Amino acid sequence: MPEKKRKRKEKVRECTSCGAIIDAQITVCPICNSQIAPEQSAPVATSEVVTEEEVKSIRDSLMSKLITWSASGYNVENLQRLIEEDEAKAEQEAKLIEANISRLDAIRKRISEIDVRGLEDKAKELMEILNNPYAVELAEEKVAELEHLSATQGMREELAEIKKLKGFEDEAKRVEEMLADPAKLKEAEKEFKKLKLKIRERFFESEFITALKPRGAQAPVKINAVQMHKEKRKPMQIEDLFLLYKDLRLISHHTKMPEDSRDPKFKFRILKTIRDFVRHSGQYRPNILGQTTFEENRILVQGGKEIIIGMSVKGDVHFLTEKVLQRVVSIIERKWEIDLKRWAAGQGELRETSKVMNSLMVAFAKLSE
Amino acid sequence: MGDRIATHIIGLDELMEGGIPQKYIVLLCGNAGTMKSSVGFNILFHESKIGKRKGMYLTLEQTREPLLRHMAKLHMPQEEAEDLVVIDLARVRKDLKSEASEEEMDWPTAIIRALKNYRDTFGCELLVFDSLAALYALTNFKNPRAELFHFFERLRDLDLTSFLISEMPSDRHVFGLYGVEDFLSDGIIHLKVDFSQGTANLYIGIVKMRETNHPRQYFPLIFEPSTGRFEIVTG
Numbered sequence: 001m002p003e004k005k006r007k008r009k010e011k012v013r014e015c016t017s018c019g020a021i022i023d024a025q026i027t028v029c030p031i032c033n034s035q036i037a038p039e040q041s042a043p044v045a046t047s048e049v050v051t052e053e054e055v056k057s058i059r060d061s062l063m064s065k066l067i068t069w070s071a072s073g074y075n076v077e078n079l080q081r082l083i084e085e086d087e088a089k090a091e092q093e094a095k096l097i098e099a100n101i102s103r104l105d106a107i108r109k110r111i112s113e114i115d116v117r118g119l120e121d122k123a124k125e126l127m128e129i130l131n132n133p134y135a136v137e138l139a140e141e142k143v144a145e146l147e148h149l150s151a152t153q154g155m156r157e158e159l160a161e162i163k164k165l166k167g168f169e170d171e172a173k174r175v176e177e178m179l180a181d182p183a184k185l186k187e188a189e190k191e192f193k194k195l196k197l198k199i200r201e202r203f204f205e206s207e208f209i210t211a212l213k214p215r216g217a218q219a220p221v222k223i224n225a226v227q228m229h230k231e232k233r234k235p236m237q238i239e240d241l242f243l244l245y246k247d248l249r250l251i252s253h254h255t256k257m258p259e260d261s262r263d264p265k266f267k268f269r270i271l272k273t274i275r276d277f278v279r280h281s282g283q284y285r286p287n288i289l290g291q292t293t294f295e296e297n298r299i300l301v302q303g304g305k306e307i308i309i310g311m312s313v314k315g316d317v318h319f320l321t322e323k324v325l326q327r328v329v330s331i332i333e334r335k336w337e338i339d340l341k342r343w344a345a346g347q348g349e350l351r352e353t354s355k356v357m358n359s360l361m362v363a364f365a366k367l368s369e
Numbered sequence: 370m371g372d373r374i375a376t377h378i379i380g381l382d383e384l385m386e387g388g389i390p391q392k393y394i395v396l397l398c399g400n401a402g403t404m405k406s407s408v409g410f411n412i413l414f415h416e417s418k419i420g421k422r423k424g425m426y427l428t429l430e431q432t433r434e435p436l437l438r439h440m441a442k443l444h445m446p447q448e449e450a451e452d453l454v455v456i457d458l459a460r461v462r463k464d465l466k467s468e469a470s471e472e473e474m475d476w477p478t479a480i481i482r483a484l485k486n487y488r489d490t491f492g493c494e495l496l497v498f499d500s501l502a503a504l505y506a507l508t509n510f511k512n513p514r515a516e517l518f519h520f521f522e523r524l525r526d527l528d529l530t531s532f533l534i535s536e537m538p539s540d541r542h543v544f545g546l547y548g549v550e551d552f553l554s555d556g557i558i559h560l561k562v563d564f565s566q567g568t569a570n571l572y573i574g575i576v577k578m579r580e581t582n583h584p585r586q587y588f589p590l591i592f593e594p595s596t597g598r599f600e601i602v603t604g
């Protein structure tokens with residue numbers, strides 16, 4: 001078998017006696033038998049020689065990685081080009097990509113631990129970057145930003161409410177500005193805590209002053225003190241409830257509104273609003289409560305795998321709405337699992353779902369009390 | 370102990386089954402300068418910081434800033450507590466402009482109502498009320514025994530563990546001005562100063578604590594600056 005052309009990674013140097021090019025590790029020259037001290041003979045060159053077999057093996061290995069990464073959705077076109085042009089550079093590139101993918105995996109793990117409710121757009125934007133192993137620094141920056149936003153989301157929401165309180169607008173704004181700067185997070189948290197305590201102290205004073213009146217008197221005495229502005233929440237009142245199939249065909253409609261109290265087309269316009277929200281708004285997400293409006297009504301939409309529930313309500317959305325709807329969606333999907341999978345718009349199979357929907361109406365009526 | 374509120378005075382809680390039963394009304398009494406406010410704040414501060422209990426210090430006498438400065442010097446800065454509000458009704462008193470005089474206003478009822486609304490809105494488990502003497506100064510009781518009975522009962526209905534700071538009259542050995550406070554409360558913690566050895570030594574004693582085995586003797590009470598904690602000297 002003919003010996004294949006050598007290609008080894010080796011360091012070579014020149015014999016100081018005969019000038020032969022020899023292996024850098026050898027201390028006796030094989031040509032002239034001269035002793036060569038290591039210090040006398042610094043390497044004169046580094047050559048990288050790889051056998052054809054090795055080249056093939058490297059290429060195969062790189063191609064295998066390339067295929068795996070491509071299949072995982074990573075953008076590795078640059079590596080593909082390098083494999084064809086220069087396997088040494090390709091090897092380096094693969095190492096870089098491998099390291100970056102490992103960092104991207106770490107970022108994915110971090111994202112999975114973030115509560116992204118209310119930050120869906122930012123999370124989506126970040127997920128798109130994760131396909132690019134060359135954008136790992138940008139992804140790390142974005143995930144840190146997302147973590148910060150998520151950690152401060154609750155505070156920012158509360159601050160938005162606090163800003164509505166008379167006498168606290170400026171302080172809330174100041175804390176909000178601090179929150180925007182990740183370096184000031186600790187300080188912002190401290191100030192936020194102080195602000196909340198202050199509001200509660202003021203609340204007590206306000207309640208006390210309102211309750212303070214002369215002994216035996218009925219009406220409260222007018223006083224000159226800071227009054228905390230409290231916006232009264234309006235209870236949520238359901239007007240219409242729609243149960244829709246996942247393709248938005250109507251399964252059932254429920255209402256307590258008297259038929260003659262409004263335009264008969266009103267409910268169809270609400271239905272259209274729900275359908276438009278799911279189809280076109282880009283805001284609809286399964287298992288998350290979506291909101292839009294129709295005239296003076298709030299339209300709430302929440303769905304699962306097989307069904308979507310749409311509600312038209314007046315007043316402030318009760319904080320348990322999402323949880324309750326989630327529960328109802330899950331009950332219906334489990335109980336009518338088979339019927340929902342083969343539903344052909346017949347009324348019979350899903351007639352019993354009306355009981356659940358009516359219970360939902362009652363539950364929300366109770367919550368609004 | 371889960372069902373008791375610790376005083377966080379080192380050495381004392383062990384002698385009273387871990388602390389004070391929850392929802393009790395306890396008098397924290399003593400003459401002027403016996404650190405009643407500090408001992409009360411100490412309970413709220415550490416219960417908030419360690420026990421994560423929501424507390425309220427309601428002052429009718431000392432205004433907020435000097436009070437908090439003093440507590441910070443005793444290693445109890447309010448911002449280090451998890452959930453401790455300081456209600457400064459002393460300042461509110463100054464801010465009030467009313468044709469009716471202070472004595473004509475129904476302070477006890479207003480305080481109970483505000484406490485109830487506050488508790489329902491934000492939650493509250495512990496209260497230090499500073500002080501009964503100030504409340505008496507603001508209230509013209511027509512029938513003190515009956516009215517105090519109602520005040521204590523309405524306070525009890527709030528389900529808070531309450532510490533009422535009571536300055537003892539110097540001429541009589543009773544723990545409250547009207548002499549009924551002892552019977553109306555579930556517990557009495559007494560702080561006193563002993564001058565017999567040429568120095569003013571502070572002592573603490575549990576005079577009464579329902580449903581609790583506790584010693585009857587008085588213990589020297591010291592504030593240890595290195596730990597920032599109150600402790601009793603036993604043995």
